Each structure stands twice: as C-alpha cells, then as structure tokens.
Amino acid sequence: MTAKRxxxxxxxxxxxxxxxxxxxxxxDAQDLLNTxxxxxxxxxxxxxxxxxxxxxxxxxxxxxxxxxxxLMLVWAAAIGLSxxxxxxxxxxxxxxxxxxxxxxxxxxxxxxxxxxxxxxVEWLALAGGLGxxxxxxxxxxxxxxxxxxxxRALLVADVALLxxxxxxxxxxxxxxxxxxxxxxxxxxxxx
Numbered sequence: 001m002t003a004k005r006x007x008x009x010x011x012x013x014x015x016x017x018x019x020x021x022x023x024x025x026x027x028d029a030q031d032l033l034n035t036x037x038x039x040x041x042x043x044x045x046x047x048x049x050x051x052x053x054x055x056x057x058x059x060x061x062x063x064x065x066x067x068x069x070x071l072m073l074v075w076a077a078a079i080g081l082s083x084x085x086x087x088x089x090x091x092x093x094x095x096x097x098x099x100x101x102x103x104x105x106x107x108x109x110x111x112x113x114x115x116x117x118x119x120x121v122e123w124l125a126l127a128g129g130l131g132x133x134x135x136x137x138x139x140x141x142x143x144x145x146x147x148x149x150x151x152r153a154l155l156v157a158d159v160a161l162l163x164x165x166x167x168x169x170x171x172x173x174x175x176x177x178x179x180x181x182x183x184x185x186x187x188x189x190x191x
Contacts, residue, residue: 003055014048018043022155047075050072050075053072060173067103068104071099090151
C-alpha cells in the first residue's frame with residue numbers, strides 16, 4: 001500500500017479513535033458544563049491524525065500549501081499537546097484550525113476536485129470562528145462558567161471539519177487508486 005493511500009486511512013482511524021475515546025471519557029464526567037474535556041491520549045491521537053490528514057492532503061494535491069498548512073500544523077501540535085501540557089493550548093489549537101478552514105474555503109471552491117466540500121468547510125469554519133469567540137469570552141471574562149459546554153461544542157465543529165476533509169481525501173485517493181466502475185458503466189457494459 002502506498003503512502004498516498006495510507007494517509008487517509010490513518011487520518012480516519014485517528015479521528016474515529018479520538019471521537020470514541022472522548023465520548024467514552026465523557027460518560028463518567030462529573031460536570032460536563034464547567035470542566036474541560038481533558039483526555040490527553042485522545043487529544044494526542046487527534047493531533048497525530050491531523051498530521052496524517054495534512055500529509056494526505058498535500059500528497060493528493062489539495063490546495064493547502066502556505067498559511068493553511070502552517071495553521072493546520074499549529075492545530076495538530078497544540079491539540080496534541082493540550083492534554084499533556086500544563087499550559088492550556090486549546091485556544092491556540094481552536095483558533096488556528098478555524099483560521100485554516102477560513103483560508104481553505106476560496107481555495108477549495110476554485111479547485112474542481114475539492115469544490116464539493118467548499119460549502120461544508122465554509123459553514124464549519126464559521127462555526128469554529130464563533131466557537132473561538134465564545135471560548136475566549138468564557139475562558140477570560142466569563143471566569144470559566146460553561147467552559148466545558150463551549151469546549152465540547154467547539155471540539156465537535158473542529159472534529160467535523162477534520163472528518164469532512166478526511167472523508168473527501170479518502171474518496172479522492174481511493175477512487176483513483178481502486179478505480180471502481182460506476183453503476184452506470186457496469187450496466188452499460190452489459191456485465
């Protein structure tokens with residue numbers, strides 16, 4: 001299996017693991033509204049999956065080079081270290097991914113292979129940007145009241161963004177690699 005086909009699988013597996021671990025970790029949480037997520041392993045895996053996603057996007061020719069790529073690397077490092085570092089890095093992670101998504105929208109719209117997800121990425125970028133504003137307010141002047149709720153909502157938007165990108169990447173890479181016949185070609189061939 002080539003690296004080009006391995007990247008989307010690693011990204012999807014890491015995202016799925018992180019989501020499952022975060023959901024399971026929340027089942028016994030005492031105060032979901034006022035405490036942060038705090039699962040270091042899930043966040044580290046999400047960071048690793050984000051790096052795999054970025055590698056796959058680059059190899060597949062997605063329009064991520066430049067500032068969006070650097071912001072996604074900041075996201076991956078900050079979210080990966082957020083559960084392990086004594087300094088809260090979530091705001092850096094959330095802000096950088098929202099910025100990367102916003103910068104990707106016009107690039108995706110201009111690229112025929114990626115145009116299909118441009119609108120979805122646009123809405124998720126908006127959700128991420130609004131979430132960053134809410135998180136910043138709650139964390140600073142809001143004195144942490146409802147920070148758990150805001151962090152979880154923002155994490156959902158960010159993971160949804162990653163999942164959309166990883167899903168589309170998988171579609172592009174594996175459709176070319178496997179070259180499945182479409183239903184119409186199958187019917188037209190008489191087979």
